[in-house]
Amino acid sequence: MPLFLIKRLLSFILTLLATSVVVFAVLEFLPGNAAQVILGETATAESIAAMETKMGLNQPASTRYLNWIGGLLKGQTVLSISYDTSxxxxxxxxxxxxxxxxxxxxxxxxxxxxxxxxxxxxxxxxxxxxxxxxxxxxxxxxxxxxxxxxxxxxxxxxxxxxxxxxxxxxxxxxxxxxxxxxxxxxxxxxxxxxxxxxxxxxxxxxxxxxxxxxxxxxxxxxxxxxxxxxxxxxxxxxxxxxxxxxxxxxxxxxxxxxxxxxxxxxxxxxxxxxxxxxxxxxxxxxxxxxxxxxxxxxxxxxxxxxxxxxxxxxxxxxxxx
CATH class of the missing domain: 1.10.3720.10 (MetI-like)
Structure with missing residues (x-):
């Protein structure tokens, strides 16, 4: 029974890891600029740049992924843009x-x-x-x-x-x-x-x-x-x-x-x-x-x-x- 549970637990962890990669990739690498989409077509370049900084889009994708996973493991999440709540x-x-x-x-x-x-x-x-x-x-x-x-x-x-x-x-x-x-x-x-x-x-x-x-x-x-x-x-x-x-x-x-x-x-x-x-x-x-x-x-x-x-x-x- 312990060996069976260990195998299942390892499979559980690997599946979660693979899922996190897929979720991040699908949402982060969508065509277009996420900040531009949120602010709309009339947004200025300065407001778009500020939104990109707030969302962390000015950092490399690998850094954003590690920060996201690290925050989840620590029980910390970022603020929602529309709700201004974690x-x-x-x-x-x-x-x-x-x-x-x-x-x-x-x-x-x-x-x-x-x-x-x-x-x-x-x-x-x-x-x-x-x-x-x-x-x-x-x-x-x-x-x-x-x-x-x-x-x-x-x-x-x-x-x-x-x-x-x-x-x-x-x-x-x-x-x-x-x-x-x-x-x-x-x-x-x-x-x-x-x-x-x-x-x-x-x-x-x-x-x-x-x-x-x-x-x-x-x-x-x-x-x-x-x-x-x-x-x-x-x-x-x-x-x-x-x-x-x-x-x-x-x-x-x-x-x-x-x-x-x-x-x-x-x-x-x-x-x-x-x-x-x-x-x-x-x-x-x-x-x-x-x-x-x-x-x-x-x-x-x-x-x-x-x-x-x-x-x-x-x-x-x-x-x-």
Whole structure:
């Protein structure tokens, strides 16, 4: 196990390093002058030169990259041009919305998908299986932003149970509180979870059906285990490797891909921040946010690899060999 973790950790570090190089190169070597783009066509040569100095563009690319990485390792970030606030503070404030939203959407996805996927597999080719697959197909076909609008019309406009958008904050001093904050995130989480549930339901069904054909399942049935005990106690664990793979990708996607939903519900999350930064041409914020999101995706996949070894000892043994 220690050797497996060391290999995974080295892979994690190298992937982050390669990601930082790609993010820096894409944003730093775009055609045109970044200072000119930010200030506009009417900017004077003196103001452009001052902006280049402020952004560090008067230094060599290698120096800018090392300064950027060194600052990130020390937990230090530069000031945003449009917000005049450090990017670390901006991202920390926005992640207080994006992370709970992703966790809530992931919880809904896993709870629904595992239940529906196992049920569909246990009812293979029967009415229950066909119904679940039909609804999952609808979930795949419906765009999440369109579903978000429908949820707003139903629960906010007609029923008036929930707000149509905005975020009250986690503190009661800000006029919100935990209960109000979770209510504000419920509709966006449902909109995000719909498509992910449809995908994970199909993956779970397929993995469970493959596992049901294994010899140990027949042995468990011969020992007198009920179908429910067999499905939840034996089959699900052995079917979790492909399911975990998709879950890891989905959780990363829920964090990084919620830009449209956060804008529909006017949520001050990380997705809305990067959207605003692009609109304001604030490349400093774009660079740090993209690096943060990339690091989160890599970190999630690292934990998924560790879970592989805990669930299936064959993975750990294979790496040891």
């Amino acid at each position: 990017t670390a503070q901006l991202m920390a404030e926005r992640m207080q919305v994006s992370i709970p939203l992703a966790v809530m959407a992931m919880f809904l996805t896993v709870a629904l998908a595992l239940t529906l996927g196992i049920y569909a597999a246990s009812q293979q080719n029967k009415a229950g299986d066909v119904s679940v697959m039909m609804f999952s197909q609808v979930g795949l076909a419906v765009p999440n932003f369109w579903l978000a609008i429908l949820l707003i019309l139903l629960f906010a406009v007609h029923l008036e149970w929930l707000s149509a958008g905005g975020f009250p904050g986690w503190s009661a001093d800000d006029g919100g509180g935990v209960g109000e904050a979770l209510k504000a995130l419920l509709l966006p989480a449902l909109a995000l979870a719909a498509v992910q549930t449809a995908i994970l339901t199909r993956v779970t069904r397929s993995a469970v059906l493959d596992t049901l054909r294994e010899d140990f399942v027949r042995t468990a049935r011969a020992k007198g285990l009920s179908r429910r005990q067999m499905l939840w106690g034996h089959v699900l664990r052995n079917a979790m490797i492909p399911v975990l793979t998709v879950m890891g990708l989905q959780f990363g996607n829920l964090i990084t891909g919620a830009i449209v939903i956060e804008n529909v519900f006017v949520l001050p999350g990380i997705g809305r921040l990067i959207f605003q930064a692009i609109a304001n041409r604030d490349l400093i914020v774009v660079r740090d946010v993209v690096m943060l999101l990339s690091a989160l995706v890599v970190l999630i996949n690292f934990f998924i690899d560790v879970l592989y070894a805990l669930i299936d000892p064959r993975v750990k043994a294979g790496h040891a060999g």
